Amino acid sequence: MPSMFPSPATGGDDINRRPLNEPNADATTIPTALKVVFWMLFATAAFMIFTGLVMYTAGYTGPDDVDESYKAVVVNNQEFIGGINAFAGVVIAALTSQLPKGGKNPRRLLLAIMLLVLLTDLLSFATRAGGFALAIIAVLLALEALLMFRPAVNDHIDRNHMARVMNREK
Structure with missing residues (x-):
């Protein structure tokens, strides 16, 4: 039974010292x-590259x-947004390849780029500087950012x- 006054020598069933996530694999x-x-992320990056190239080369369609x-x-704005999406798609694909065996920094950089693209695409869609594809990209990036920080993924990245920190100290 846990005591009313916690101490360093508590029993084994202290609810405040239980691990939050029991490893199941x-x-x-x-x-x-x-x-x-x-x-x-790879599919979204490919879609971003395609959308960016279409926006960059479309010209005026109004x-x-x-x-x-x-x-x-209008053409200048479309080229700017298209260039941002195409370049960010390449960077996201490159950083995504480091996720399974990567550490904390590639995931943080990936999140920062995803948030910048998300804001740019939502603003571009809201001001009608781009099409519906920008809203789809923004929704996909927001969903992927949520999935990228699930507890199981956090444990894996930790x-x-x-492992990298321990190997560096040797």
């Missing part, structure tokens, strides 16, 4: 959530009865990080 397996987010300076501004 050995340390060498990759969690299912990490496998799912791995393939989702009504023809507008001023030429307006057309130039094990990889600690």
